[in-house]
Amino acid sequence: MKYNSKEYFFKAGLCHLCIDLLNCQQALSRYIDLSPAFQDTREYKFLLKLIESLEEEDSDAFSETVKEFDSISRLDQWYTTMLLKIKRQISTNEDLR
DSSP: OTTTHHHHHHHHHHHHHHHOHHHHHHHHHHHHHHOGGGGGSHHHHHHHHHHHHHHTTOHHHHHHHHHHHHHHSOOOHHHHHHHHHHHHHHHHHHHHO
């Protein structure tokens, strides 16, 4: 698991973001306990930025964060689908105001 943990933790983190922010934050904490090197990865920092934009309900910041990450590491269809599901949470929350 040591060599593939970054990818597994990244995908799992996105899945947790689909559920809720607290769930994702708790999962990221567990992942760092399992593999401390994960907190130094671009993927971990990307997840933190996504969490921040979701907490602020800032869809523009969310889109910009995704755009920046995608310019370095191309996101495939699975990642794009998950990120769209997560972004819809911002739209739903804005509609409830």
